[in-house]
Amino acid sequence: MELKREYVNGMNEQGDFDPSSPPPFRIADIRAAIPKQCWIKNPWRSMSYVFRDVSVVFALAAAAVYCNSWLFWPIYWFAQGTMFWAVFVLGHDCGHGSFSDNAILNSVVGHILHSSILVPYHGWRISHRTHHQNHGNVEKDESWVPMPENIYKKLDTSTRLLRFTVPFPLFAFPVYLWHRSPGKEGSHFNPYSNLFSPQERKLVMISTACWSTMAIILAYVSFTVGPSHMFKLYGIPYLIFVIWLDLVTYLHHHGHEQKLPWYRGKEWSYLRGGLTTVDRDYGLFNNIHHDIGTHVIHHLFPQIPHYHLVEATKAAKPVIGKFYREPKKSGAVPFHLIKNLITSLAQDHYVSNSGDIVFYQTDLNLFQLLSLAKYE
Ligand SMILES: [Zn+2]
Ligand SMILES: [Zn+2]
Numbered sequence: 001m002e003l004k005r006e007y008v009n010g011m012n013e014q015g016d017f018d019p020s021s022p023p024p025f026r027i028a029d030i031r032a033a034i035p036k037q038c039w040i041k042n043p044w045r046s047m048s049y050v051f052r053d054v055s056v057v058f059a060l061a062a063a064a065v066y067c068n069s070w071l072f073w074p075i076y077w078f079a080q081g082t083m084f085w086a087v088f089v090l091g092h093d094c095g096h097g098s099f100s101d102n103a104i105l106n107s108v109v110g111h112i113l114h115s116s117i118l119v120p121y122h123g124w125r126i127s128h129r130t131h132h133q134n135h136g137n138v139e140k141d142e143s144w145v146p147m148p149e150n151i152y153k154k155l156d157t158s159t160r161l162l163r164f165t166v167p168f169p170l171f172a173f174p175v176y177l178w179h180r181s182p183g184k185e186g187s188h189f190n191p192y193s194n195l196f197s198p199q200e201r202k203l204v205m206i207s208t209a210c211w212s213t214m215a216i217i218l219a220y221v222s223f224t225v226g227p228s229h230m231f232k233l234y235g236i237p238y239l240i241f242v243i244w245l246d247l248v249t250y251l252h253h254h255g256h257e258q259k260l261p262w263y264r265g266k267e268w269s270y271l272r273g274g275l276t277t278v279d280r281d282y283g284l285f286n287n288i289h290h291d292i293g294t295h296v297i298h299h300l301f302p303q304i305p306h307y308h309l310v311e312a313t314k315a316a317k318p319v320i321g322k323f324y325r326e327p328k329k330s331g332a333v334p335f336h337l338i339k340n341l342i343t344s345l346a347q348d349h350y351v352s353n354s355g356d357i358v359f360y361q362t363d364l365n366l367f368q369l370l371s372l373a374k375y376e
Contacts, residue, residue: 019258019275020359023323027300029319030300034297034312034315035312037308038308039308041099043101045307050109057080057087077237077240081237082288083237083288084237085245087113087116087117088245090109091113092292093290094106095110095128114207118215118238120188121207124177126196126203127142127143128143132302135253136262138358139264141273142195144253145184146348147349149350149353149361152349152363159182164346167243170242170246171239173245176188189208190208221234244289251337252280254278255348258325259359260278260360261357261359262276262351264356275320278325280293281327281334282330283330283333284333285333285334291306294309296320349363
């Protein structure tokens with residue numbers, strides 16, 4: 001009996017590449033292609049990035065206080081917000097255990113870094129682990145999960161507009177930490193939230209306590225230096241950090257020129273889900289934010305430290321072939337990504353309620369409301 005082979009190396013019978021086809025390689029093949037040194041975590045090297053970023057944060061703050069000039073404040077806000085984001089990425093390494101092999105060091109450094117930018121370390125770490133373990137799964141993924149049509153249709157027009165009009169989605173992160181995404185319940189601060197298992201409650205409690213301590217410190221400093229000064233020193237950089245986080249994490253999983261597949265049931269696998277992530281070139285920011293744009297290999301192997309991701313990606317690309325989406329080369333500033341973001345928000349609204357391989361669909365009414373036909 002002749003076996004029907006629908007796909008060869010991801011190509012269908014017409015010779016077109018289908019990104020939702022089962023890949024012709026295993027995750028072990030990718031792992032084998034990545035050089036041995038890429039798996040080595042060097043705590044000294046990891047700590048050197050912490051010292052680098054923390055020094056820049058304090059130097060910028062000192063310069064802002066010293067100058068206290070409206071000419072310098074906007075530069076400070078952007079630079080400091082970008083540094084908060086870089087600090088977040090180092091805490092992300094701690095959360096994955098790619099910072100070092102020492103669990104205590106990872107937890108201590110992770111708590112200090114994340115609490116300083118008002119992120120509850122364990123709460124976010126655990127839900128981020130859920131994201132990695134279920135990425136691309138419509139039902140189980142965390143953060144920026146596509147809404148099934150029935151949930152989308154229940155949203156009122158103003159909520160839809162808020163969710164899909166720039167800049168509002170770029171401020172989603174604090175809302176997500178407190179309330180999760182539409183259709184899901186739970187807070188990253190509540191140990192009894194259904195984001196966590198009973199064994200994780202203590203850890204979540206510790207992180208919420210650290211977060212609260214930071215909030216108290218900020219309130220105290222605010223009283224001392226005045227709330228408007230504090231808003232300029234910390235508040236606006238925090239908002240810029242939130243924009244960075246939402247922009248980068250959204251673009252990891254959306255806004256590619258070709259539609260990305262999402263899976264349910266038997267069609268989903270760790271490998272197929274991970275392969276739907278997208279690498280991005282952020283120009284001069286690649287180094288500043290610790291190569292967070294190399295997301296495919298990070299998704300599949302989160303134990304690789306950030307400083308080996310570029311090398312690991314290069315080695316893995318020949319195995320992944322067409323399933324790797326080569327990022328568009330950026331200039332010094334990645335302006336091209338703004339178009340990806342706006343177009344995707346205007347078009348990628350919901351997925352079908354059924355089907356094991358689904359793609360984003362567009363709510364034409366909303367699309368017209370947003371008057372973004374010119375981006376088509
Ligand atoms: Zn991701
Ligand atoms: Zn991660």
